[in-house]
Amino acid sequence: MAEIARLNGGTDWIELDFVERQRTPESAMKFGIRLQLAGLSLSNTVSILEELGVERSRKAVHDWVQKADLQPEEGRSPNHVALDEAVIRINDEQFWLYAAADPDTNDLLHLRLFATTTTALPEIFLGELRQKHDIESAIFLVDGAQHLQTALARAGLRFQTERTGNRNAIERIFREFKRRTSSFSNCFSHVEPQTAENWLQAFAAWLNAPT
Numbered sequence: 001m002a003e004i005a006r007l008n009g010g011t012d013w014i015e016l017d018f019v020e021r022q023r024t025p026e027s028a029m030k031f032g033i034r035l036q037l038a039g040l041s042l043s044n045t046v047s048i049l050e051e052l053g054v055e056r057s058r059k060a061v062h063d064w065v066q067k068a069d070l071q072p073e074e075g076r077s078p079n080h081v082a083l084d085e086a087v088i089r090i091n092d093e094q095f096w097l098y099a100a101a102d103p104d105t106n107d108l109l110h111l112r113l114f115a116t117t118t119t120a121l122p123e124i125f126l127g128e129l130r131q132k133h134d135i136e137s138a139i140f141l142v143d144g145a146q147h148l149q150t151a152l153a154r155a156g157l158r159f160q161t162e163r164t165g166n167r168n169a170i171e172r173i174f175r176e177f178k179r180r181t182s183s184f185s186n187c188f189s190h191v192e193p194q195t196a197e198n199w200l201q202a203f204a205a206w207l208n209a210p211t
Contacts, residue, residue, distance in 0.1 A: 070201060
């Protein structure tokens with residue numbers, strides 16, 4: 001599996017500024033975060049840490065992921081941006097996931113999870129994306145979704161309709177998100193939307209991390 005193959009990657013992309021006391025070695029915390037984001041359940045992550053002599057609870061590992069505040073790096077200048085939305089379910093509730101990716105690198109640029117859908121959401125998302133990255137010269141790749149095209153036109157951003165090719169990157173990412181979010185109930189108890197979004201942001205940072 002791709003996730004398992006990436007377990008040997010580095011952890012320099014994980015910042016632990018939230019740590020106030022050294023109850024757990026930072027190397028173990030980073031390893032635990034990486035294991036959980038790579039697809040292991042909290043229980044399995046705890047078991048592996050125990051084999052390394054680090055005994056911590058499932059809640060502790062969950063809190064590491066949440067408090068690390070991991071997000072995709074800012075300051076990119078992509079030539080193309082694949083933009084899309086998808087409906088995902090978390091604890092039997094429906095949410096709308098917006099994501100933008102650089103198809104040239106397969107890196108995620110920005111994502112947001114919304115509890116409802118309105119015509120204003122794509123414009124909000126594009127405004128946030130604009131604050132994080134230089135996208136003024138980028139060509140956005142969208143499918144036939146008219147509301148996305150309308151939001152791009154209102155924002156003065158260039159776009160073209162494309163259903164395959166460079167859009168494959170965002171489609172792969174959405175497939176992985178949907179696969180992983182289906183297991184949220186096995187990872188978190190009583191998941192709140194903010195908890196889910198924080199996890200998705202951390203997962204995006206893991207996807208972008210060098211292997």
